[in-house]
Amino acid sequence: xxxxxxxxxxxxxxxxxxxxxxxxxxxxxxxxxxxxxxxxxxxxxxxxxxxxxxxxxxxxxxxxxxxxxxxxxxxxxxxxxxxxxxxxxxxxxxxxxxxxxxxxxxxxxxxxxxxxxxxxxxxxxxxxxxxxxxxxxxxxxxxxxxxxxxxxxxxxxxxxxxxxxxxxxxxxxxxxxxxxxxxxxxxxxxxxxxxxxxxxxxxxxxxxxxxxxxxxxxxxxxxxxxxxxxxxxxxxxxxxxxxxxxxxxxxxxxxxxxxxxxxxxxxxxxxxxxxxxxxxxxxxxxxxxxxxxxxxxxxxxxxxxxxxxxxxxxxxxxxxxxxxxxxxxxxxxxxxxxxxxxxxxxxxxxxxxxxxxxxxxxxxxxxx
Amino acid sequence: xxxxxxxxxxxxxxxxxxxxxxxxxxxxxxxxxxxxxxxxxxxxxxxxxxxxxxxxxxxxxxxxxxxxxxxxxxxxxxxxxxxxxxxxxxxxxxxxxxxxxxxxxxxxxxxxxxxxxxxxxxx
Numbered sequence: 001x002x003x004x005x006x007x008x009x010x011x012x013x014x015x016x017x018x019x020x021x022x023x024x025x026x027x028x029x030x031x032x033x034x035x036x037x038x039x040x041x042x043x044x045x046x047x048x049x050x051x052x053x054x055x056x057x058x059x060x061x062x063x064x065x066x067x068x069x070x071x072x073x074x075x076x077x078x079x080x081x082x083x084x085x086x087x088x089x090x091x092x093x094x095x096x097x098x099x100x101x102x103x104x105x106x107x108x109x110x111x112x113x114x115x116x117x118x119x120x121x122x123x124x125x126x127x128x129x130x131x132x133x134x135x136x137x138x139x140x141x142x143x144x145x146x147x148x149x150x151x152x153x154x155x156x157x158x159x160x161x162x163x164x165x166x167x168x169x170x171x172x173x174x175x176x177x178x179x180x181x182x183x184x185x186x187x188x189x190x191x192x193x194x195x196x197x198x199x200x201x202x203x204x205x206x207x208x209x210x211x212x213x214x215x216x217x218x219x220x221x222x223x224x225x226x227x228x229x230x231x232x233x234x235x236x237x238x239x240x241x242x243x244x245x246x247x248x249x250x251x252x253x254x255x256x257x258x259x260x261x262x263x264x265x266x267x268x269x270x271x272x273x274x275x276x277x278x279x280x281x282x283x284x285x286x287x288x289x290x291x292x293x294x295x296x297x298x299x300x301x302x303x304x305x306x307x308x309x310x311x312x313x314x315x316x317x318x319x320x321x322x323x324x325x326x327x328x329x330x331x332x333x334x335x336x337x338x339x340x341x342x343x344x345x346x347x348x349x350x351x352x353x354x355x356x357x358x359x360x361x362x363x364x365x366x367x368x
Numbered sequence: 369x370x371x372x373x374x375x376x377x378x379x380x381x382x383x384x385x386x387x388x389x390x391x392x393x394x395x396x397x398x399x400x401x402x403x404x405x406x407x408x409x410x411x412x413x414x415x416x417x418x419x420x421x422x423x424x425x426x427x428x429x430x431x432x433x434x435x436x437x438x439x440x441x442x443x444x445x446x447x448x449x450x451x452x453x454x455x456x457x458x459x460x461x462x463x464x465x466x467x468x469x470x471x472x473x474x475x476x477x478x479x480x481x482x483x484x485x486x487x488x489x490x491x
Contacts, residue, residue, distance in 0.1 A: 017401065032459075033430050034405040229404055229431050293408040297433065317430050318407045347426075347433070 043222030044149030053117035059133035088271030143207035148197030194238025239359030376479030442473035
Protein backbone atom coordinates (compact mmCIF):
# COMPACT_ATOMS: atom_id res chain seq x y z
CA UNK A 1 0.00 0.00 0.00
CA UNK A 2 1.50 3.27 -1.09
CA UNK A 3 1.76 6.15 1.29
CA UNK A 4 -0.15 9.26 0.29
CA UNK A 5 1.56 12.59 0.21
CA UNK A 6 -0.12 15.80 1.44
CA UNK A 7 -0.85 16.99 -2.11
CA UNK A 8 -2.37 13.76 -3.41
CA UNK A 9 -5.87 15.18 -3.86
CA UNK A 10 -4.49 18.19 -5.75
CA UNK A 11 -2.62 15.89 -8.14
CA UNK A 12 -5.72 13.79 -8.68
CA UNK A 13 -7.74 16.86 -9.56
CA UNK A 14 -5.00 17.86 -12.02
CA UNK A 15 -5.35 14.50 -13.77
CA UNK A 16 -1.98 13.03 -12.79
CA UNK A 17 -0.96 9.46 -13.58
CA UNK A 18 0.55 8.01 -10.43
CA UNK A 19 3.42 5.64 -9.84
CA UNK A 20 4.74 3.98 -6.73
CA UNK A 21 8.10 5.49 -5.89
CA UNK A 22 9.82 4.24 -2.76
CA UNK A 23 6.45 3.44 -1.23
CA UNK A 24 4.89 6.79 -2.09
CA UNK A 25 2.10 7.27 -4.58
CA UNK A 26 3.69 10.00 -6.71
CA UNK A 27 2.66 11.89 -9.86
CA UNK A 28 4.48 10.30 -12.81
CA UNK A 29 3.11 12.79 -15.31
CA UNK A 30 0.10 15.07 -15.62
CA UNK A 31 -0.20 14.84 -19.37
CA UNK A 32 2.95 14.50 -21.46
CA UNK A 33 6.49 13.88 -20.15
CA UNK A 34 7.95 15.63 -23.18
CA UNK A 35 5.83 18.74 -22.76
CA UNK A 36 6.67 18.83 -19.04
CA UNK A 37 10.38 18.37 -19.76
CA UNK A 38 10.35 21.17 -22.31
CA UNK A 39 8.50 23.52 -19.98
CA UNK A 40 11.28 23.24 -17.39
CA UNK A 41 13.91 23.98 -20.04
CA UNK A 42 12.07 26.93 -21.59
CA UNK A 43 9.64 28.41 -19.02
CA UNK A 44 9.05 26.61 -15.72
CA UNK A 45 7.69 23.47 -14.12
CA UNK A 46 6.46 22.71 -10.63
CA UNK A 47 7.16 19.40 -8.90
CA UNK A 48 5.85 17.89 -5.69
CA UNK A 49 8.87 16.36 -3.95
CA UNK A 50 7.15 15.61 -0.68
CA UNK A 51 8.35 12.02 -0.81
CA UNK A 52 11.91 13.21 -0.18
CA UNK A 53 13.13 12.61 3.37
CA UNK A 54 14.04 15.48 5.68
CA UNK A 55 16.36 14.83 8.59
CA UNK A 56 17.07 17.54 11.14
CA UNK A 57 20.37 17.67 13.00
CA UNK A 58 20.56 20.01 15.97
CA UNK A 59 22.98 20.52 18.81
CA UNK A 60 26.14 22.33 19.77
CA UNK A 61 28.30 19.74 17.96
CA UNK A 62 26.08 19.43 14.88
CA UNK A 63 28.75 20.67 12.45
CA UNK A 64 31.49 18.48 13.92
CA UNK A 65 29.14 15.51 13.82
CA UNK A 66 28.36 16.06 10.14
CA UNK A 67 32.07 16.33 9.32
CA UNK A 68 32.45 12.86 10.85
CA UNK A 69 29.25 11.31 9.49
CA UNK A 70 29.42 12.67 5.93
CA UNK A 71 32.03 12.86 3.19
CA UNK A 72 32.87 16.56 3.01
CA UNK A 73 33.39 19.49 5.33
CA UNK A 74 29.99 20.69 6.47
CA UNK A 75 31.59 22.77 9.24
CA UNK A 76 32.77 25.09 6.45
CA UNK A 77 29.17 26.07 5.67
CA UNK A 78 27.98 29.53 6.55
CA UNK A 79 24.49 30.16 7.81
CA UNK A 80 21.92 29.59 5.04
CA UNK A 81 24.41 27.84 2.78
CA UNK A 82 23.96 24.35 1.29
CA UNK A 83 26.31 21.59 0.22
CA UNK A 84 25.87 18.37 -1.75
CA UNK A 85 27.25 15.51 0.33
CA UNK A 86 27.56 11.74 0.57
CA UNK A 87 26.74 9.41 3.43
CA UNK A 88 29.37 6.70 3.07
CA UNK A 89 29.69 3.20 4.44
CA UNK A 90 32.81 2.08 6.35
CA UNK A 91 33.87 0.32 3.15
CA UNK A 92 33.59 3.51 1.10
CA UNK A 93 30.29 2.82 -0.67
CA UNK A 94 27.39 5.26 -0.70
CA UNK A 95 24.39 4.91 1.64
CA UNK A 96 22.82 8.00 0.13
CA UNK A 97 23.54 11.28 -1.56
CA UNK A 98 22.17 14.31 0.25
CA UNK A 99 21.85 18.05 0.33
CA UNK A 100 22.77 19.57 3.67
CA UNK A 101 21.46 23.05 4.50
CA UNK A 102 22.82 25.02 7.40
CA UNK A 103 19.79 26.79 8.87
CA UNK A 104 21.74 28.08 11.87
CA UNK A 105 24.93 27.47 13.79
CA UNK A 106 23.44 24.50 15.62
CA UNK A 107 20.72 23.47 13.17
CA UNK A 108 21.11 21.62 9.87
CA UNK A 109 18.44 20.28 7.51
CA UNK A 110 19.36 17.23 5.42
CA UNK A 111 17.37 16.13 2.39
CA UNK A 112 17.77 12.44 1.62
CA UNK A 113 16.29 10.22 -1.05
CA UNK A 114 12.86 8.79 -0.24
CA UNK A 115 14.08 5.24 -0.82
CA UNK A 116 16.97 5.78 1.61
CA UNK A 117 15.07 7.46 4.43
CA UNK A 118 15.52 4.58 6.90
CA UNK A 119 19.13 3.61 6.05
CA UNK A 120 20.21 7.26 6.11
CA UNK A 121 18.44 7.93 9.38
CA UNK A 122 19.83 4.79 11.01
CA UNK A 123 23.39 5.52 9.88
CA UNK A 124 23.22 9.10 11.11
CA UNK A 125 21.75 8.10 14.47
CA UNK A 126 24.39 5.41 14.95
CA UNK A 127 27.16 7.89 14.14
CA UNK A 128 25.75 10.48 16.55
CA UNK A 129 27.02 8.55 19.58
CA UNK A 130 29.52 10.68 21.46
CA UNK A 131 28.38 13.95 19.89
CA UNK A 132 26.22 16.62 21.53
CA UNK A 133 23.63 16.31 18.80
CA UNK A 134 20.06 15.18 18.07
CA UNK A 135 19.12 13.50 14.78
CA UNK A 136 15.40 13.69 14.01
CA UNK A 137 13.27 12.44 11.13
CA UNK A 138 11.24 15.51 10.16
CA UNK A 139 9.94 14.09 6.85
CA UNK A 140 6.31 14.08 7.96
CA UNK A 141 6.55 17.67 9.06
CA UNK A 142 7.66 19.04 5.68
CA UNK A 143 6.25 19.10 2.21
CA UNK A 144 8.71 20.02 -0.54
CA UNK A 145 7.71 21.87 -3.69
CA UNK A 146 10.16 22.66 -6.49
CA UNK A 147 9.74 25.38 -9.10
CA UNK A 148 12.38 24.95 -11.78
CA UNK A 149 13.14 26.73 -15.03
CA UNK A 150 14.06 30.14 -16.45
CA UNK A 151 10.82 31.71 -15.17
CA UNK A 152 11.14 30.28 -11.63
CA UNK A 153 12.46 33.48 -10.09
CA UNK A 154 9.76 35.66 -11.65
CA UNK A 155 7.08 33.26 -10.46
CA UNK A 156 8.35 33.26 -6.89
CA UNK A 157 8.61 37.03 -6.90
CA UNK A 158 4.96 37.31 -7.92
CA UNK A 159 3.75 34.68 -5.48
CA UNK A 160 2.51 35.46 -2.00
CA UNK A 161 5.67 34.17 -0.32
CA UNK A 162 7.30 36.87 1.78
CA UNK A 163 11.06 36.70 1.69
CA UNK A 164 12.55 39.31 4.02
CA UNK A 165 16.10 38.92 2.69
CA UNK A 166 14.86 39.27 -0.89
CA UNK A 167 15.11 36.77 -3.72
CA UNK A 168 17.88 38.74 -5.44
CA UNK A 169 20.19 37.92 -2.55
CA UNK A 170 19.49 34.19 -2.71
CA UNK A 171 22.40 32.69 -4.64
CA UNK A 172 22.82 29.14 -5.94
CA UNK A 173 23.04 26.55 -3.13
CA UNK A 174 21.72 29.00 -0.55
CA UNK A 175 18.54 28.89 1.52
CA UNK A 176 16.54 31.67 3.12
CA UNK A 177 13.55 31.78 5.46
CA UNK A 178 10.22 33.18 4.35
CA UNK A 179 6.57 33.37 5.27
CA UNK A 180 3.55 32.07 3.43
CA UNK A 181 0.32 33.07 5.15
CA UNK A 182 1.15 32.13 8.73
CA UNK A 183 3.61 29.37 7.89
CA UNK A 184 7.37 29.68 8.15
CA UNK A 185 8.88 28.31 4.95
CA UNK A 186 12.43 27.82 3.70
CA UNK A 187 13.29 28.69 0.11
CA UNK A 188 16.39 27.02 -1.32
CA UNK A 189 18.02 27.74 -4.64
CA UNK A 190 18.69 24.11 -5.43
CA UNK A 191 17.31 21.55 -7.84
CA UNK A 192 17.74 18.40 -9.85
CA UNK A 193 16.92 19.53 -13.37
CA UNK A 194 19.93 21.42 -14.68
CA UNK A 195 17.91 24.65 -14.66
CA UNK A 196 17.85 27.56 -12.29
CA UNK A 197 15.13 27.09 -9.71
CA UNK A 198 13.95 26.77 -6.16
CA UNK A 199 12.91 24.14 -3.67
CA UNK A 200 10.48 25.31 -1.02
CA UNK A 201 10.02 23.57 2.32
CA UNK A 202 6.61 24.20 3.84
CA UNK A 203 4.85 22.56 6.80
CA UNK A 204 2.69 19.75 5.35
CA UNK A 205 -0.62 21.32 6.40
CA UNK A 206 0.16 24.44 4.34
CA UNK A 207 1.34 22.62 1.22
CA UNK A 208 -1.88 22.69 -0.74
CA UNK A 209 -2.43 26.42 -0.32
CA UNK A 210 1.11 27.13 -1.52
CA UNK A 211 0.80 24.66 -4.40
CA UNK A 212 -2.43 26.31 -5.58
CA UNK A 213 -0.95 29.78 -5.23
CA UNK A 214 2.17 28.89 -7.20
CA UNK A 215 0.14 27.09 -9.84
CA UNK A 216 -2.07 30.14 -10.35
CA UNK A 217 0.89 32.56 -10.41
CA UNK A 218 2.97 30.26 -12.60
CA UNK A 219 0.24 29.76 -15.18
CA UNK A 220 0.74 33.38 -16.22
CA UNK A 221 4.43 32.66 -16.86
CA UNK A 222 4.13 29.43 -18.84
CA UNK A 223 4.63 27.14 -15.86
CA UNK A 224 3.01 23.70 -15.85
CA UNK A 225 2.83 20.84 -13.36
CA UNK A 226 5.54 18.22 -13.79
CA UNK A 227 5.83 14.60 -12.72
CA UNK A 228 8.69 12.30 -11.86
CA UNK A 229 9.03 10.99 -15.43
CA UNK A 230 10.41 14.27 -16.73
CA UNK A 231 12.43 14.81 -13.55
CA UNK A 232 14.39 11.72 -14.54
CA UNK A 233 15.09 12.84 -18.12
CA UNK A 234 15.96 16.35 -16.91
CA UNK A 235 18.52 15.10 -14.39
CA UNK A 236 19.94 12.65 -16.94
CA UNK A 237 20.56 15.45 -19.45
CA UNK A 238 22.19 17.43 -16.65
CA UNK A 239 24.45 14.44 -15.88
CA UNK A 240 23.24 14.18 -12.29
CA UNK A 241 23.49 10.78 -10.60
CA UNK A 242 20.41 8.93 -9.35
CA UNK A 243 20.82 6.68 -6.33
CA UNK A 244 20.28 3.04 -7.28
CA UNK A 245 21.53 3.76 -10.80
CA UNK A 246 24.77 5.74 -10.68
CA UNK A 247 25.24 5.49 -6.90
CA UNK A 248 25.05 2.55 -4.53
CA UNK A 249 26.60 0.63 -1.68
CA UNK A 250 29.15 -1.01 -4.01
CA UNK A 251 30.16 2.14 -5.86
CA UNK A 252 32.97 4.40 -4.59
CA UNK A 253 32.40 8.16 -5.03
CA UNK A 254 35.41 8.50 -7.34
CA UNK A 255 33.96 5.87 -9.68
CA UNK A 256 30.84 8.00 -10.07
CA UNK A 257 32.90 11.14 -10.69
CA UNK A 258 32.17 12.46 -7.19
CA UNK A 259 35.72 12.48 -5.84
CA UNK A 260 35.33 16.23 -5.27
CA UNK A 261 32.53 15.53 -2.75
CA UNK A 262 34.96 13.66 -0.49
CA UNK A 263 37.40 15.71 1.60
CA UNK A 264 39.99 12.99 2.18
CA UNK A 265 42.17 15.32 4.31
CA UNK A 266 39.61 15.41 7.10
CA UNK A 267 41.08 13.84 10.24
CA UNK A 268 38.33 11.30 10.57
CA UNK A 269 35.08 10.43 8.81
CA UNK A 270 33.24 7.23 8.08
CA UNK A 271 34.72 5.64 4.95
CA UNK A 272 38.10 7.43 5.14
CA UNK A 273 40.26 4.31 5.53
CA UNK A 274 38.54 2.40 2.73
CA UNK A 275 38.67 5.32 0.31
CA UNK A 276 42.37 5.85 1.07
CA UNK A 277 42.99 2.52 -0.68
CA UNK A 278 41.73 4.08 -3.89
CA UNK A 279 39.43 2.69 -6.55
CA UNK A 280 41.96 2.09 -9.32
CA UNK A 281 41.01 -0.65 -11.71
CA UNK A 282 37.32 -0.20 -11.03
CA UNK A 283 34.79 0.86 -13.63
CA UNK A 284 34.06 4.56 -13.92
CA UNK A 285 30.96 6.49 -14.84
CA UNK A 286 30.83 7.97 -18.34
CA UNK A 287 28.30 9.61 -20.59
CA UNK A 288 27.36 7.94 -23.87
CA UNK A 289 25.73 9.45 -26.93
CA UNK A 290 24.38 7.72 -30.02
CA UNK A 291 22.69 8.55 -33.28
CA UNK A 292 19.13 7.65 -34.15
CA UNK A 293 16.25 7.26 -31.72
CA UNK A 294 16.89 4.01 -29.84
CA UNK A 295 18.17 4.62 -26.35
CA UNK A 296 20.49 2.45 -24.29
CA UNK A 297 18.63 1.51 -21.10
CA UNK A 298 19.68 0.62 -17.56
CA UNK A 299 21.21 -2.84 -17.42
CA UNK A 300 22.24 -3.07 -21.07
CA UNK A 301 25.77 -4.34 -21.76
CA UNK A 302 28.50 -1.99 -23.03
CA UNK A 303 30.88 -3.65 -25.49
CA UNK A 304 34.02 -2.78 -27.41
CA UNK A 305 33.71 -2.67 -31.20
CA UNK A 306 35.19 -6.17 -31.10
CA UNK A 307 32.36 -7.30 -28.85
CA UNK A 308 34.19 -7.59 -25.49
CA UNK A 309 32.08 -6.77 -22.44
CA UNK A 310 33.50 -3.63 -20.77
CA UNK A 311 30.59 -2.06 -18.92
CA UNK A 312 26.93 -1.61 -18.16
CA UNK A 313 24.41 1.16 -18.75
CA UNK A 314 22.91 2.72 -15.60
CA UNK A 315 20.41 5.21 -17.10
CA UNK A 316 19.42 6.11 -20.64
CA UNK A 317 16.77 7.86 -22.71
CA UNK A 318 16.18 9.61 -25.98
CA UNK A 319 17.09 13.13 -24.84
CA UNK A 320 14.01 15.34 -25.19
CA UNK A 321 16.15 18.48 -25.45
CA UNK A 322 18.92 17.18 -27.70
CA UNK A 323 16.90 14.77 -29.84
CA UNK A 324 19.45 11.94 -29.74
CA UNK A 325 19.96 9.05 -27.32
CA UNK A 326 22.01 9.72 -24.18
CA UNK A 327 23.02 7.37 -21.39
CA UNK A 328 25.28 6.98 -18.40
CA UNK A 329 27.28 3.79 -17.92
CA UNK A 330 30.04 2.31 -15.82
CA UNK A 331 32.87 1.19 -18.09
CA UNK A 332 36.39 -0.15 -17.64
CA UNK A 333 38.79 2.76 -17.13
CA UNK A 334 40.63 1.97 -20.39
CA UNK A 335 37.49 2.83 -22.37
CA UNK A 336 36.40 5.89 -20.39
CA UNK A 337 38.17 8.60 -22.37
CA UNK A 338 35.95 11.08 -24.20
CA UNK A 339 35.39 10.18 -27.87
CA UNK A 340 36.02 6.46 -27.22
CA UNK A 341 33.91 4.40 -29.62
CA UNK A 342 31.91 1.63 -27.97
CA UNK A 343 28.73 -0.36 -28.55
CA UNK A 344 25.64 -1.03 -26.48
CA UNK A 345 23.64 -4.21 -26.84
CA UNK A 346 20.13 -2.85 -27.33
CA UNK A 347 17.95 -5.92 -27.05
CA UNK A 348 20.12 -7.95 -29.38
CA UNK A 349 21.23 -5.31 -31.85
CA UNK A 350 24.46 -3.37 -31.46
CA UNK A 351 24.18 0.39 -31.19
CA UNK A 352 27.33 2.44 -31.81
CA UNK A 353 27.93 4.90 -28.98
CA UNK A 354 30.58 7.53 -28.25
CA UNK A 355 31.85 8.41 -24.78
CA UNK A 356 30.79 11.98 -24.00
CA UNK A 357 31.90 14.18 -21.13
CA UNK A 358 29.10 14.85 -18.64
CA UNK A 359 26.82 16.74 -18.56
CA UNK A 360 25.00 16.38 -21.86
CA UNK A 361 23.14 19.62 -21.34
CA UNK A 362 24.21 22.82 -19.61
CA UNK A 363 21.99 25.86 -19.37
CA UNK A 364 23.26 29.20 -20.53
CA UNK A 365 24.06 30.97 -17.31
CA UNK A 366 22.52 34.38 -16.96
CA UNK A 367 22.22 34.27 -13.19
CA UNK A 368 24.61 34.60 -10.31
CA UNK B 369 -11.15 5.34 -20.54
CA UNK B 370 -13.31 4.47 -23.53
CA UNK B 371 -12.58 1.28 -25.46
CA UNK B 372 -13.95 1.15 -29.03
CA UNK B 373 -16.71 -1.45 -29.40
CA UNK B 374 -15.91 -2.72 -32.87
CA UNK B 375 -12.40 -4.09 -32.20
CA UNK B 376 -10.84 -7.23 -30.75
CA UNK B 377 -8.27 -6.96 -27.95
CA UNK B 378 -5.36 -9.03 -26.63
CA UNK B 379 -3.92 -9.41 -23.14
CA UNK B 380 -0.82 -7.65 -24.51
CA UNK B 381 -2.94 -4.50 -24.90
CA UNK B 382 -3.14 -4.60 -28.67
CA UNK B 383 -6.26 -4.06 -30.73
CA UNK B 384 -7.18 -5.88 -33.92
CA UNK B 385 -9.56 -4.73 -36.64
CA UNK B 386 -10.66 -7.41 -39.11
CA UNK B 387 -11.47 -6.78 -42.73
CA UNK B 388 -11.73 -9.94 -44.83
CA UNK B 389 -8.48 -11.83 -44.28
CA UNK B 390 -6.50 -8.77 -43.21
CA UNK B 391 -6.00 -7.73 -39.56
CA UNK B 392 -5.03 -4.16 -38.75
CA UNK B 393 -3.09 -4.03 -35.47
CA UNK B 394 -2.29 -1.27 -33.00
CA UNK B 395 -1.78 -0.73 -29.29
CA UNK B 396 -4.59 0.41 -27.04
CA UNK B 397 -4.99 3.82 -25.45
CA UNK B 398 -4.35 2.13 -22.12
CA UNK B 399 -0.99 0.81 -23.36
CA UNK B 400 -0.05 4.13 -24.93
CA UNK B 401 -0.88 6.01 -21.73
CA UNK B 402 1.13 3.55 -19.66
CA UNK B 403 4.18 4.03 -21.87
CA UNK B 404 4.03 7.81 -21.86
CA UNK B 405 5.17 9.84 -24.84
CA UNK B 406 6.14 7.42 -27.59
CA UNK B 407 9.39 8.56 -29.23
CA UNK B 408 10.41 5.55 -31.31
CA UNK B 409 8.53 2.85 -33.20
CA UNK B 410 10.12 -0.12 -34.96
CA UNK B 411 7.84 -2.14 -37.25
CA UNK B 412 8.26 -5.38 -39.21
CA UNK B 413 9.05 -5.16 -42.92
CA UNK B 414 6.37 -5.62 -45.53
CA UNK B 415 6.49 -9.22 -46.70
CA UNK B 416 7.71 -10.60 -43.36
CA UNK B 417 6.04 -13.79 -42.25
CA UNK B 418 5.08 -13.54 -38.59
CA UNK B 419 3.93 -16.23 -36.21
CA UNK B 420 1.33 -15.65 -33.56
CA UNK B 421 2.78 -14.23 -30.34
CA UNK B 422 6.14 -13.41 -31.95
CA UNK B 423 7.80 -10.10 -31.09
CA UNK B 424 7.75 -8.17 -34.35
CA UNK B 425 8.49 -4.61 -33.28
CA UNK B 426 8.94 -2.09 -30.48
CA UNK B 427 7.23 0.97 -29.15
CA UNK B 428 9.59 3.05 -27.06
CA UNK B 429 8.82 6.02 -24.81
CA UNK B 430 11.24 8.22 -22.91
CA UNK B 431 10.63 6.01 -19.87
CA UNK B 432 10.28 2.49 -21.19
CA UNK B 433 10.13 0.00 -24.02
CA UNK B 434 7.07 -1.96 -25.11
CA UNK B 435 7.15 -4.89 -27.51
CA UNK B 436 4.79 -5.33 -30.41
CA UNK B 437 3.50 -8.90 -30.64
CA UNK B 438 1.92 -10.40 -33.71
CA UNK B 439 -1.62 -11.19 -32.52
CA UNK B 440 -2.12 -13.41 -35.55
CA UNK B 441 0.06 -15.53 -37.85
CA UNK B 442 0.44 -14.40 -41.44
CA UNK B 443 2.21 -12.07 -43.81
CA UNK B 444 2.82 -8.39 -43.16
CA UNK B 445 0.99 -6.50 -45.91
CA UNK B 446 1.62 -2.97 -44.70
CA UNK B 447 3.60 -1.20 -41.98
CA UNK B 448 2.53 2.31 -40.95
CA UNK B 449 5.58 4.36 -41.88
CA UNK B 450 3.90 7.60 -40.84
CA UNK B 451 3.98 6.36 -37.24
CA UNK B 452 7.72 5.71 -37.56
CA UNK B 453 8.13 9.33 -38.66
CA UNK B 454 5.72 10.71 -36.05
CA UNK B 455 5.70 8.27 -33.11
CA UNK B 456 3.49 10.57 -31.01
CA UNK B 457 0.58 9.54 -33.26
CA UNK B 458 0.46 6.37 -31.13
CA UNK B 459 -0.47 8.55 -28.14
CA UNK B 460 -2.75 11.00 -29.90
CA UNK B 461 -4.74 8.55 -32.07
CA UNK B 462 -3.97 4.95 -31.05
CA UNK B 463 -7.11 3.49 -32.66
CA UNK B 464 -6.86 5.56 -35.84
CA UNK B 465 -3.80 7.11 -37.48
CA UNK B 466 -1.64 5.36 -34.87
CA UNK B 467 -2.24 1.87 -36.28
CA UNK B 468 0.98 -0.15 -36.64
CA UNK B 469 0.67 -2.93 -39.22
CA UNK B 470 -1.67 -4.96 -41.41
CA UNK B 471 -1.29 -8.73 -41.46
CA UNK B 472 -2.93 -11.16 -43.95
CA UNK B 473 -3.92 -14.31 -42.08
CA UNK B 474 -5.25 -17.77 -42.90
CA UNK B 475 -6.75 -18.43 -39.47
CA UNK B 476 -8.73 -15.58 -37.97
CA UNK B 477 -7.36 -14.29 -34.65
CA UNK B 478 -9.21 -14.71 -31.40
CA UNK B 479 -9.42 -11.92 -28.92
CA UNK B 480 -11.44 -10.26 -26.23
CA UNK B 481 -14.37 -8.04 -27.03
CA UNK B 482 -14.42 -4.48 -25.75
CA UNK B 483 -16.29 -5.38 -22.55
CA UNK B 484 -13.80 -8.11 -21.65
CA UNK B 485 -10.88 -5.77 -22.35
CA UNK B 486 -12.44 -3.01 -20.32
CA UNK B 487 -12.72 -5.47 -17.44
CA UNK B 488 -9.07 -6.47 -17.90
CA UNK B 489 -7.81 -2.90 -17.56
CA UNK B 490 -10.08 -2.41 -14.59
CA UNK B 491 -12.18 0.52 -15.77
